[in-house]
Structures are given as structure tokens and as C-alpha cells.
Amino acid sequence: MEQETKICQNCKKDFTIGSDDFNFYEKIKVPAPNWCPECRLIKRLSWRNERSLFKRKCDLCGQDKILIFPQESPYKVYCYPCWWSEKWDAESHAKDYDFSKPFFEQLMELFLNVPRLGIILRWSA
Ligand SMILES: [Zn+2]
Ligand SMILES: [Zn+2]
Incomplete structure (x- = not known):
């Protein structure tokens, strides 16, 4: 066409x-x-949150940070230095698909298990 x-x-x-x-x-x-x-x-x-910030503990280092997810959010949230560090292995969250369970149930498990980047920072010189 x-x-x-x-x-x-x-x-x-x-x-x-x-x-x-x-x-x-x-x-x-x-x-x-x-x-x-x-x-x-x-x-x-439009769904992205880049304006509301919350004091929350990083789920890896445990320090108080200012992040885009509130403490009560169900997700595993890592601060910026932890996210980019070698302290965790993203592949360790990989799971095989289980054909005996519903797809969205497994997707939700992944959403809740796989860490999220708590904030995007841009450092410029
Ligand atoms: Zn238009
Ligand atoms: Zn951290």
C-alpha cells in the first residue's frame, strides 16, 4: 500500500x-x-507517574529513598543505585510458563515478584 x-x-x-x-x-x-x-x-x-514522589524503603538495600512508588505499593522496588548494581540478578526472576495455570495469574505473580526501578535519575556533569 x-x-x-x-x-x-x-x-x-x-x-x-x-x-x-x-x-x-x-x-x-x-x-x-x-x-x-x-x-x-x-x-x-499517560499512565506513568513522574510527578508524585514517596518516601519509601528500597527493597534491596533497605534505605529510605524518595521513589515513585509508595511504601504500601505491592511491588518490589529498588532505588536507582541498587537497580543498576551487580547486587541482584534479573534472570533469577525468570520462570517457566506453567500450562496448567491461567496466564494472567502467572503474569500477576511476575508483576509482584520482579523488581521495579523506583525512580529514574539523570545525572549530568
Ligand atoms: Zn494527534
Ligand atoms: Zn537500594
């Missing part, structure tokens, strides 16, 4: 869908988007 210019159904601006994009949508069996790339990105990122 040729490239096509569409009007974003959200912001009403023009955007172009390339022929490669149409091939990809065909391959994964999804319809072409009605929203422009920027609106789709905003929608995808």
Missing part, C-alpha cells in the same frame, strides 16, 4: 502513514491508526 496522509482523530492535524507501516499493520493484523504518532505517544505514557 502507498503512503497515506490522514487527519488525527484527536488533535485534527495531518499525519502520514508510510507504506512500510501499512505492511507492518497487515503483518500483525491490526488496523491503521487514527491518531497521529504524538497523540499515541501521549496516550501510551
Whole structure:
């Protein structure tokens, strides 16, 4: 399919869908988007918390930190230095899929077990 210019159904601006994009949508069996790339990105990122900060203990070093997950959140949360350290092994959280149990039950176990990065810091010189 040729490239096509569409009007974003959200912001009403023009955007172009390339022929490669149409091939990809065909391959994964999804319809072409009605929203422009920027609106789709905003929608995808809208769930992210980057403004609310909580005092919470890091689940690896145990120190009080300022993180994006509150203490009562059910997730395992590591502070920035711990996350990037060699003190833990991400592969140790890998599990084989158990065909005798429901998929989402196993996914939830993973969500609760695999550590999350508590905050994204950017150090610049
Ligand atoms: Zn748009
Ligand atoms: Zn830590």
C-alpha cells in the first residue's frame, strides 16, 4: 500500500502513514491508526507517574529513598543505585510458563515478584 496522509482523530492535524507501516499493520493484523504518532505517544505514557514522589524503603538495600512508588505499593522496588548494581540478578526472576495455570495469574505473580526501578535519575556533569 502507498503512503497515506490522514487527519488525527484527536488533535485534527495531518499525519502520514508510510507504506512500510501499512505492511507492518497487515503483518500483525491490526488496523491503521487514527491518531497521529504524538497523540499515541501521549496516550501510551499517560499512565506513568513522574510527578508524585514517596518516601519509601528500597527493597534491596533497605534505605529510605524518595521513589515513585509508595511504601504500601505491592511491588518490589529498588532505588536507582541498587537497580543498576551487580547486587541482584534479573534472570533469577525468570520462570517457566506453567500450562496448567491461567496466564494472567502467572503474569500477576511476575508483576509482584520482579523488581521495579523506583525512580529514574539523570545525572549530568
Ligand atoms: Zn494527534
Ligand atoms: Zn537500594
